[in-house]
Amino acid sequence: MGIVGLLETQQMEIEEFRRLLLSCAGVRKRKEEEEEQFGDQPQRAATGDGNDAVTGEKLVCVTSGVSFLGLAIVSRLLIRGFSVRLMVTNEEDRERLREMELSGEMRGANNNNISAAMANLNDVQSLSEAFDGCRGVFHTAAFVDPAGLSGYSKSMADIEVKASENVMEACARTSSVRSCVLTSSLLACIWQDKSRGDLSSLVNHDCWSDESVCIEKKLWCALGKLRAEKAAWRIAEQNGFKLVTICPGLITGPEFLHRNPTATIAYLKGGKEMYADGLLATVDVNRLGDAHVSLFEAMNTEAFGRYICFDRVIRREDEVENLVGETGMQTNMILGNASGNASFRFELTNVKLTGLMSRTVRCSIES
Numbered sequence: 001m002g003i004v005g006l007l008e009t010q011q012m013e014i015e016e017f018r019r020l021l022l023s024c025a026g027v028r029k030r031k032e033e034e035e036e037q038f039g040d041q042p043q044r045a046a047t048g049d050g051n052d053a054v055t056g057e058k059l060v061c062v063t064s065g066v067s068f069l070g071l072a073i074v075s076r077l078l079i080r081g082f083s084v085r086l087m088v089t090n091e092e093d094r095e096r097l098r099e100m101e102l103s104g105e106m107r108g109a110n111n112n113n114i115s116a117a118m119a120n121l122n123d124v125q126s127l128s129e130a131f132d133g134c135r136g137v138f139h140t141a142a143f144v145d146p147a148g149l150s151g152y153s154k155s156m157a158d159i160e161v162k163a164s165e166n167v168m169e170a171c172a173r174t175s176s177v178r179s180c181v182l183t184s185s186l187l188a189c190i191w192q193d194k195s196r197g198d199l200s201s202l203v204n205h206d207c208w209s210d211e212s213v214c215i216e217k218k219l220w221c222a223l224g225k226l227r228a229e230k231a232a233w234r235i236a237e238q239n240g241f242k243l244v245t246i247c248p249g250l251i252t253g254p255e256f257l258h259r260n261p262t263a264t265i266a267y268l269k270g271g272k273e274m275y276a277d278g279l280l281a282t283v284d285v286n287r288l289g290d291a292h293v294s295l296f297e298a299m300n301t302e303a304f305g306r307y308i309c310f311d312r313v314i315r316r317e318d319e320v321e322n323l324v325g326e327t328g329m330q331t332n333m334i335l336g337n338a339s340g341n342a343s344f345r346f347e348l349t350n351v352k353l354t355g356l357m358s359r360t361v362r363c364s365i366e367s
C-alpha cells in the first residue's frame with residue numbers, strides 16, 4: 001500500500017509539472033507574439049550545448065527545480081518572462097523529467113524557455129557547468145532523511161553545509177552568474193539562548209540561531225540550515241559575490257500533505273517550544289515563490305542581506321488544529337508541555353521583506 005501511495009504521489013507531481021509547463025509555454029508564446037506585433041524582437045543567446053535557445057540576460061538556474069518549492073519558483077520565473085534551467089541531482093528527479101519528455105509536452109515548453117541539466121552537488125565543476133550561461137542561481141535544494149524518524153539526521157547537517165559551499169563556489173567561478181538567492185530557514189533565526197539577559201523579544205532578519213542551543217536540543221535541521229547559510233555568506237563575502245538569503249517558516253500550500261511530509265517532520269522538531277514562544281510560523285509556497293523572484297529582481301537596486309518570510313504565526317489551539325489538518329502531522333508535535341517558558345513570548349517580524357515586495361508591486365502597477 002505504501003508503494004502504491006508513493007507512485008500515485010509521483011504521478012500527481014508529474015501531471016502538475018506538465019500543466020505548469022504547458023501554461024507557461026502558452027504565456028511565453030503570447031508574449032513573443034505581442035513583441036513581434038509591436039516590433040520588439042527578443043534577443044536570443046545560445047547557451048550550454050547549443051540546444052538551449054534562450055534569452056541570456058533572463059536565464060536563471062533553479063537547483064532542485066522539481067521540488068515542492070522549486071516548482072513554485074519556476075512557475076513565477078516563467079510567468080515573469082525568465083528562461084529557466086532546472087538542475088536535477090538524483091535519479092528520481094531525472095525520471096520525472098524523462099516522463100515529461102517522453103510525453104512530448106516538455107519538449108514544446110523547453111523550446112521556448114525551460115531546459116534541464118544534471119549536476120552533482122558534491123562536484124563544484126559539475127555545478128559550474130550547469131550554471132554556465134545563467135545570470136543567476138536559486139539554490140533551493142534541501143536535504144531530508146526519509147528513513148529517519150525525525151526527517152533530518154545529524155549527518156544531514158554536514159551534507160547540507162557542503163552542498164551550500166559547493167554551490168557558492170560554483171557561482172563564484174562561473175563568469176555568467178551575477179547573483180544567487182539561497183533558501184535558508186526561519187530555524188536559522190529563532191533558536192537563541194534564552195538565558196541571555198540582553199536577548200530581545202523581537203526576532204527579525206538580524207537574528208541568528210545559537211549553534212550550541214541547536215546541538216544541546218538536537219535540532220539537527222536548524223543546525224544544518226544555520227551552518228549552510230553562514231557558509232554561503234562566508235564564501236560570498238570572500239569572493240565579492242552578490243547573495244541574498246530568505247528564511248521561510250514552515251512551508252505549506254496546495255497538495256502540501258502529499259508533497260512535503262518529511263521536510264515538515266524535520267522542521268517541527270522542537271515544535272512545542274516554538275509554539276509556546278510564539279515562533280511557529282508558516283508560509284504558503286506560492287507566496288514564498290513570489291518572494292524569491294522579487295528578491296532576485298531587486299538585487300541590483302535594493303535587495304541585500306537576509307529576509308524572513310512568513311504569512312501566519314500559529315498562536316492559538318484552533319490554529320494548531322488547522323495546521324495539523326493541512327500537514328497531516330500529529331497534534332502532540334505542537335501542543336503539550338513545552339520545554340521553554342511559555343510566558344516568555346517573542347514577536348516575529350518580516351517587515352524588511354514585506355516592504356520590498358510592496359514597493360515591487362507598486363512599481364509594477366505604475367509601469
